[in-house]
Amino acid sequence: MIMRRLLLGAVLSAVLVPAALVPAPAWAESPARSPAKPYRIYMALWRGWEDAAQGFKDYFTNQNIPVELIIRDAGQDRAKLPEFVAEAKQLGVDLVFTWGTTVTVDMLGTYDKVDPAKHITDIPAVFAIVSQPVGAKVVPDLASSGRNIAGTSYLVPMDTQVNLLQSYRPVRKLGMVYNPLEKNSLVAADELRELGRKNGYELAVAPVDVVDGKPVVESIARKVRDLKQDGVDFLYIPPDTFLNVNRDVLTGAALAEKMPSFAAAENPVLSSKAMFGGVYRYYTVGQLTAYKAEQILVHKKAPADLPIDPPRRLSIIINMPVVRALEFYPPMGLLSLAEVVDNGAEVRQ
Amino acid sequence: MKSNALTGLREGAMRLDSSRSLLIRLLMLAVLVLVPPMVIGSYRALDNFKRGLGPEMDLKAAAIARDLVAQLERAVGFGIPVDKLVGVDEFFAQVLSANPEIRYLGITDAKGDILFLRGALSEQLNDAYRGRSGRALDDSGLKANIADFVDLALPVHVRDVPVAQVHVGFDQDYVAAQLFGIFYDIAVVLVVSLIIAFEVLLFVVVFNVSGPMKLVAEVVAHARRGDFTRVPGITSADEVGHFVRIFNSAMRQVDGAYRGLMAYIDEVRSGHFDREVAGQVSEIADRVRFLFRFHPSGAPLVLREKLSSDVRLPLFLFIFAEELSRAFMPLYAQALPSPAGWLLTPELLIALPIAVFMAGIAVGSLWAGAVTERLGSRKVFQFGLAPAVLGCVMSGLAHGVIELSLWRGIAGLGYALVTVACQSYISKTTVDSNRATGLGSYVGAVLTAAICGTVAGGVLAERIGFGPTFFVSTALILVSGWLLSHLLAVVDHGAPVAAPVPSGRPLLRIFANWRFTVLVLFAAIPAKMALTGYFFFLVPLTLWNSDHSLAELARIMVLYPLVMLAVSSQSTRLADQMGWRIGQVALGGLIGGAGILSMLAFDGTLPLVIGIVCLGVSHGMSASPQLAAIPDICWIECNRHGRTQVLALLRTLERVGSVIGPLLAAAFLLHWGVKGAVIGLGAVVLAMAAIFAMVAGAYGSGPHLETEEDVP
Incomplete structure (x- = not known):
């Protein structure tokens, strides 16, 4: 298995590396092509047009690279994805953009299971908003996909998150509510527990109730109460799809319990009542993904030569109405670095 | 006869030359020519500086204050009450550490009560702030003198309502302190250039005029x-x-x-x-x-008479070159990468270059004495020049501490060979009657070179870095070598005197003389330990750790040769008048040890200054009485082996202390930190001096030349 992968890698790089070493002269080709024929990019989205897609599009506008975007939204319906694959192939586009883990895995396959009939293989592709590119087997290694795709990661490394959390206030007992059916959250809990040993805090976890194989929304508020009674002084909100959907319930409950909360993704802070978060903004991630697309389309780089990395700039977002409601103020040093969400209104508890 | 010669030596040490009046006139001329233009030039420069610095400080304070106001207005605008701001102290600390001229930062509320303050005590400012409460500030703020501070206050507004004031304070005499530092630097440069001018004049006059006339x-x-x-x-x-x-x-x-x-x-x-x-x-x-x-x-x-003073200028340049690295050697070692762990702790590694250099000198001088007798000073000098140059240039290129130590050892070997060659040249070219003048010229060159080299090295290293300073040293050594080989070539070295090379064994019987042994163990060795362990090693490290610049460091360290020069001339006279040599050695030891231990009583730079001055007093007081006492306490041995041999033995033995000093200091440093190491070393030196002082009482008792009858 490993031998086969190595062999595959070797063969692929033998084919791709010369191409990378002798890049087509960009000045000769792109200006001649740009006015006449824009690059055609097929954008497969999961839940509509949002910031990452906007960032992706704006990058080309700002860089003056002519593109024709063919935008398709699955509307969180997995059944539509095979149609997208067929359409992209039939249109013969220059590049495919995939949004989210599900779209990416279904359209591009995993590195150990690629079927040219079901997946896109000949057209280069870039992916964004995949929380665990390695864990989901999209790529074997963040240094290189080893195949015809490139992409970006968007989750802040856990130790950076913990340092940021501690810089607001040193925490003694960190609480976490999560969906036990999502593997991401289990991994996050393990990492947090491990880091707690070094950073001097204790982790208390509260998985939401599961009935008939489905997480129960109504149990969220009770879980938060339990944590509060357990002496938790800070709530950690993992990048969990179930909790993202029900973020108002979760953050509302935390506010009711006067518990400050830290979110690993931007939505709970930007469009709900989490107190603060350290995230890579979707918009920035979209821009970085467009930069990878530019490397492939304009500069003729092989996708396998592009590493899968997050944006440089970490965004610290503080939700001021929540801060005021909790009267739990951020330190001046952190505040001077942070983006502040403040609509001027006071939140109700 | 012997005591006459000794008195002559001491008197001669004070007398530069018989052409003294001419030299003094020339020196005065040099002062007249050099000083007024430099004073006028620097006065003008300082005046401009002074006029520029004041407004510059105001602008900087205002810029910092405006930045803080902007940040505060943002925070307060978000609805954070001013008195509930979090992490203000850390926030201020960052600004203060980036702007050392700012003394304190503070926030007061609308009533003038201090909410946050860092860098000053609230008691110092409270009354002044309360006194002006109620006065509305416009956006240009209010500048006021409060005690020793200049305080700039700017208002913080939220929706046009003043809610607080930001205060930025700097020292009223910060400008004065800066000016003083610059004055001091100019004065130091002036003095050093005068001394060098004097050395060159002395050389020119003696070589071209007074020597031939004589x-x-x-x-x-x-x-x-x-x-x-x-x-x-x-x-x-x-x-x-x-x-x-x-x-x-x-x-x-x-x-x-x-x-x-x-x-x-x-x-x-x-x-x-x-x-x-x-x-x-x-x-x-x-x-x-x-x-x-x-x-x-x-x-x-x-x-063609050889004149002992001919070697003075080249010797001056050579010592000057070697002393350039004095003030920063441990810092250089600290900055180099060092192999971690094993037997060599980082502290020991910093001390190693100094210790190995001293060991190089000890080994070199042991050997050089005998070699000079056989080969003549010129050959030994040329022979010594090679390791001196090699050691110096490679010290500047060293990649690690071990490598540096190796080169320092080789440089030490060269140092010993060159200085011994010069000494032997002086004693060969002089007869008993003027040997004192010759040796006086040697001591004078060494001390003035130490003063100039230490200071100039600090200034140089700050401007061009550690490595290049070694290259300057190398160039100076080469110039000195060229001069010296030229001078020594003029006169042929005459028939090498087949001096009786004394076998070591009978000389070792000198240890049976308890007075000698005690003098070596409890006076000579601790004096050198204090010099190399404290002054060469711990002092630069401590000063550097307390944020002194290299130039400041050199300025403080130059106190040692200065004080020593001043004290030694007085103390030699005193010793002759009072005949109190052993007493001076004992007292000197106690003063040195006590000075180092002033670390117990004071904080900051003061104890180091006290320690350095005391060490200068101590060594100025005891160095020449210690040598002068030898003929008295080792009468028999001096008769049997020659005074030179006995003195050479003392010299070699005390170098054991030079090697132990930095190593012991490093061991203390490892266990007790810098302050503890200073105190530990001071305690060891003081304890040894105390033992000597107690035993010294017995020196005068008993038959003074107890075994005179045994002389064969």
Whole structure:
């Protein structure tokens, strides 16, 4: 298995590396092509047009690279994805953009299971908003996909998150509510527990109730109460799809319990009542993904030569109405670095 | 006779040269020429600086205050009450550490009560702030003098309502302190350039004028007594050379007249038959021979006297070059990468270059003495120049501490060979009567070079870095080498005197002399330990750790040779008048140890300054009495082996202390930190000095030359 992968890698790089070493002269080709024929990019989205897609599009506008975007939204319906694959192939586009883990895995396959009939293989592709590119087997290694795709990661490394959390206030007992059916959250809990040993805090976890194989929304508020009674002084909100959907319930409950909360993704802070978060903004991630697309389309780089990395700039977002409601103020040093969400209104508890 | 020579040595050490009055006039001329333009120039520069610095400080304070106001207005605008701000202290600390001229930062509420303050005490500012409460500030703020501070207050507004004030304070005398530092630097540069100018003048005058004149005077003095065997061999093309040539032709004329006369007398004697006439002529010839002496070879001997002061300038340059790295050697070692762990702790590694350098000197001088006797000073000097240059240039290129130590050891070897060659040259070119002057010139060159080198090294290293400073040293060593080999080549070194090389074994019996052993163990060795362990190693480290610049560091360290120079001249006189040599050695040791221990009583830089001054007093007080006491307490050994041998042994033994000093300090540093190491070393030095002081009481008792009868 490993031998086969190595062999595959070797063969692929033998084919791709010369191409990378002798890049087509960009000045000769792109200006001649740009006015006449824009690059055609097929954008497969999961839940509509949002910031990452906007960032992706704006990058080309700002860089003056002519593109024709063919935008398709699955509307969180997995059944539509095979149609997208067929359409992209039939249109013969220059590049495919995939949004989210599900779209990416279904359209591009995993590195150990690629079927040219079901997946896109000949057209280069870039992916964004995949929380665990390695864990989901999209790529074997963040240094290189080893195949015809490139992409970006968007989750802040856990130790950076913990340092940021501690810089607001040193925490003694960190609480976490999560969906036990999502593997991401289990991994996050393990990492947090491990880091707690070094950073001097204790982790208390509260998985939401599961009935008939489905997480129960109504149990969220009770879980938060339990944590509060357990002496938790800070709530950690993992990048969990179930909790993202029900973020108002979760953050509302935390506010009711006067518990400050830290979110690993931007939505709970930007469009709900989490107190603060350290995230890579979707918009920035979209821009970085467009930069990878530019490397492939304009500069003729092989996708396998592009590493899968997050944006440089970490965004610290503080939700001021929540801060005021909790009267739990951020330190001046952190505040001077942070983006502040403040609509001027006071939140109700 | 012996004590006369010693007194001569001491008096001579004070006397630069017989051409002193000329030198003093020349020096005054140099001062007149150098000082006024420098003073006027620097005064103008300082005036501009002063006028520029004040407004500059105001602008900087205002810029910082505006930045803080902006940040505060943002935070307060988000609804954070001013008195509930979090992390203000850390926030201020960052700003303060980035702007060292700002003394404090503070926030007061609308009533003038202090909410946050860092860098000053609230008591210092409270009254002034409360006193002006209620006064509305406009956006340009309010500048006020509060105690020693200049306080700039700017208002913080939220929706046009003033809610707080930001205060930025700086020292009123910050500008004055800056100016003082610059004045001090200029003064130091001025003094160093005067000393160097003086050294060059001294060399020029002695080499070209007073030296040749002295030689002529010597020949004239001989001629007055009827001795026409020698003429001065001066060949310079200037007025002095011209004069000497005319003088010599007169001498040769006299010589020719004498030889003509003698030839005539011989002719008369052999050709005359009258015995009486022959007898009378012989008598006249005998009388002439009795009254006047001419060289038997048929022509007067050309006299090229070597002058001990010739080596002064090259020696000065050589020591100057070696001293350049004095103030920063441990810092350089600290900055180099070092192999971690194992037996060598980081502390030990920093001390290693100094210790190995000292060991190099110890080994080198042990060996150099014997080699010089056989080969002559010129060869030894040339031989020593190679390791000195190699060690110095490679020290500047070293990649690691171990490598640096190796090169320092080689440089130490060269140092020993060159200095021993110079010393032996001086003692060869002098006779008993003027040896004191010669040695005085040696000591003078070494001390002034130490003063100038330490200071100049600090300034240089700050401007061009550690490595390049070593290259400057190398260049100076090469210049000194060129001068020295040129000078030593002028005079042939004469027949190497086959001095009796004493076998070591009988000399070792000197340890049976308890006075000598105690002097070595409890006075000489701790003095060197304090010098290398404290002054060379711990002082630069401590000063550096407390944020002093290299130039400041050198400025503080130069106190040691300065104080030592001042004290030693006085104390030598005192010792002669009081005859209290051992007492001075004991007292000196105690002062040095106590000075180092002032670390116990004070904080900051003060104890180091006290320690350095005390060390200067201590060594100035005890160094020459310690040597002068040797002939008294080792009368027999001096008689048997020669005073030079005994002194050389003392010199070698005390270098054990030089090697131990930094290593011991490093061991203390590892366990107790910098302050603890200073105190530990001070305690060791003081304890040893105390033992010596107690035993010293017994030096005077008992038969003073107890074993005189045993002299074979």
